[in-house]
Amino acid sequence: MELRQLEYFATVAEEANFTRAAARLHVAQPGVSAQIRKLERELGQELLDRSGRTVRLTEAGAAVLPYARAALAAVAGAREAVDELAGLVRGQVTVGTVTSLGPDIDLPGLLAAFHHDHPAVETGLTEDTSDRLVHAVATGSTDLAVIGLPTATPPGVALQVVVDEPLVVVVGRDDPLAARTSATLRALADRPLISLPPGTGLRTALDHACAAAGLRPRIAFEAGDPNVLARLAVRGLGAAVVPESLARCYADRLHILTLTRPRLRGRLALAWRSAGPVGPAARALVRHVRAALPDRG
Known part of the structure; x- marks a missing residue:
C-alpha cells in the first residue's frame, strides 16, 4: 500500500x-x-x-x-x-477577499511581500461575499480572508478590524437629494437604492438598520463591485450606499450625503482560523498580513 x-x-x-x-x-x-x-x-x-x-x-x-x-x-x-x-516554510495558502478593498489595503503588495519572504509557498487568491469567505475560513479551505463586517463569525474564527469608516449616500448631481447635505434612512425609504448584494458586510449593515427602523428598502440595483454602484448613481439610477473613501473618488461626478439616523459604518476585517489544524505556511501568512495592517478594532 x-x-x-x-x-x-x-x-x-x-x-x-x-x-x-x-x-x-x-x-x-x-x-x-x-x-x-x-x-x-x-x-x-x-x-x-x-x-x-x-x-x-x-x-x-x-x-x-x-x-x-x-x-x-x-x-x-x-x-x-x-x-x-529546519526554519523552512513551504506549502500552499489561499487568500480570500471581498471585491473592493479601498485604498487602505494593498492586497497585491502584501502578497508580493509575502512571496518575497517565503518563495516556496504557493499562494492562491479568490473573491467572494463575506458570508461565504467566513465559512471558507472556518472549514479550512481558505487560510486568510478580508471580509466586510458585520457578518456572523462562527466559533474558531478570529478577526482583526483593519478598516473602519462611515457609510454615505451618493446621488447624481441632478438628483433632488443633491440640494441636501444629509439624509436619514427614512428619507430614502421610498427611493430606489443601489447596494451590494446580500451576504456582503455593507448590505448586512444596511438591512439590519432598515429592519430596526421598521423599513423595507427598495433595492433597485445590486452589484458586487462598489465602483459599479457609484457609476450607476452617476447615471441617475438611484441613491447608492457606499464607503466614504470610495465616494470621495467620485466627488467630481456625485453628490455625497452624510447618512444619519442611524449612522452606519463600513468595516473590513482580517479573518483567520483560530481553532483546528493550521499549517506553518498559513501561520506565516497570517502573521505577515496582521503585522502589515494596523488593528482598528
Whole structure:
C-alpha cells in the first residue's frame, strides 16, 4: 500500500469523478485508475462504485476513507514539523477577499511581500461575499480572508478590524437629494437604492438598520463591485450606499450625503482560523498580513 494510492483514492472520493480528480492531482486519468485498482486488489475489496454517472464510495470505501485521510494528514504533519525545525516554510495558502478593498489595503503588495519572504509557498487568491469567505475560513479551505463586517463569525474564527469608516449616500448631481447635505434612512425609504448584494458586510449593515427602523428598502440595483454602484448613481439610477473613501473618488461626478439616523459604518476585517489544524505556511501568512495592517478594532 502506497501513499500515492491513498492520495488518489481520497481525491477521487472527494471529486466523485476520475477526470476531475486527475486534473486536481496533475496526473493522467489512466494512472489514477490504475493505482486505485492496485489498492483495491491489495485490500481485496472494491472501494469505488463506477457504475453510475458519478463515482461513489462502496461500503468498503466508506470504511477505508477516514484511515486514508488520517495517513495523509500524518505524513503532511511530519513534513511540516521537520520544515519548522529546519526554519523552512513551504506549502500552499489561499487568500480570500471581498471585491473592493479601498485604498487602505494593498492586497497585491502584501502578497508580493509575502512571496518575497517565503518563495516556496504557493499562494492562491479568490473573491467572494463575506458570508461565504467566513465559512471558507472556518472549514479550512481558505487560510486568510478580508471580509466586510458585520457578518456572523462562527466559533474558531478570529478577526482583526483593519478598516473602519462611515457609510454615505451618493446621488447624481441632478438628483433632488443633491440640494441636501444629509439624509436619514427614512428619507430614502421610498427611493430606489443601489447596494451590494446580500451576504456582503455593507448590505448586512444596511438591512439590519432598515429592519430596526421598521423599513423595507427598495433595492433597485445590486452589484458586487462598489465602483459599479457609484457609476450607476452617476447615471441617475438611484441613491447608492457606499464607503466614504470610495465616494470621495467620485466627488467630481456625485453628490455625497452624510447618512444619519442611524449612522452606519463600513468595516473590513482580517479573518483567520483560530481553532483546528493550521499549517506553518498559513501561520506565516497570517502573521505577515496582521503585522502589515494596523488593528482598528
